[in-house]
Amino acid sequence: MLATTIGGVASISAAAVFSFTLLSKMVERMVSLSVGIMLSTALLHALPEAFDSGADTHKLFATLLAGLLAFFLLEKLAILRHSHHHEGDGHHHAHGHDAREAGKSGWMILIGDGMHNFTDGILIAAAFLANPELGIITGLAIIAHEIPQEIGDFIVLLNAGFSRRRAYVFNLLCSLMAVAGGLIGYYTLDQANGLIPYVLVFASSGFLYIAVSDLMPQMQRRATVRESVPQVLLIGLGVLIVVFLTGAH
Structure with missing residues (x-):
């Protein structure tokens, strides 16, 4: 409960601060850090945890593929993620084009985020178990x-x-779907511990x-040395954070 609540409120609040103050350079840096954290969490901790559980190796790899x-x-299907268009992005559209497109997708973004956050709650519950x-x-x-x-979501919603x-408020409500997912995941998975390795593998695939x-493709579009060096350093920092916090080797 605490992890899902803090996670939802913290991510939305941080995204709001960055979005409303338009600290784009800091956002780009956070993408690099996120890559290091996600890759090392999956490859150095969650997957080893799942494969050390004694579950069938072939089934775990099949779950990873699935x-x-x-x-x-x-x-x-544009359920999990969505591309974001903004006025002044360099594409030649009539004035107001992007705002109209965003208006059509605004509510779908909220629905998709709610579903995604619900899944995140289940994954956090599985990891804690x-x-x-x-x-x-x-x-x-x-x-x-x-x-x-969420920063991209805020920009689209404002547009x-x-x-x-x-x-x-709407983004916060969607983020708190993680709490519902965490509760359901905790009580469901607690009765079926054999499913936990497979949920961890599915989380890792995400x-x-x-x-x-x-x-990473976003980062590759910035191929100058000036941009690449901080990217590599922040990816490494993300890996070190996970290694330090988990004791992964």
């Missing part, structure tokens, strides 16, 4: 991943005509997919 394909399909330490680091990884995504207060298919 998870990657599921996130790909969710992206295709497997290992409290893993629960904490999973919560931190989800927060780190949510902030850049769609939401006031700052209304955008914050971290891997988002980091590799979304965040």
Whole structure:
């Protein structure tokens, strides 16, 4: 309860601060840190935890494959993630084009985020049931991943005509769906401990997919040495944070 509540409020509040003050450079830096945290959480902690559980190795790899394909399909259906267009983005549209497009997708963004946050709550619950330490680091990884995504959501909602207060309140309500997911996940998975390794593998597939298919390509578009050096350093910092907090080797 505490982890999902703090995670939801912290990620939304941080995203609101960045969005409303337009600290774009800090947002870009956070993407790099998020990549390091998500990749190391999945590869150095969650996946080893799942494979050390004694569950069938072939089934765990099948779950990893199914998870990657599921996130790909969710992206295709625009349920999990959505692309963001803004006025002045360099594309030649009539004035107001992007605002109209955002207006059409504003409520869908909130619905998609609510579903996503509900799933995050279940994943946090599964991680805590497997290992409290893993629960904490999973919560931190989800927060780190949510902030850049929520910043984009705020910008779209503001462009769609939401006031700052209304955008914050609706996004906060969606983020608190993680609490409901955490409660359901805790009481459901507690009765079926054998499912925990598979949920952890599915969570890892999400971290891997988002980091590799979304965040890293964004970083690759900034290929100058001036941009690349901080990116590499912050990815390394993200890895070190996970290693330090979890004792992963």
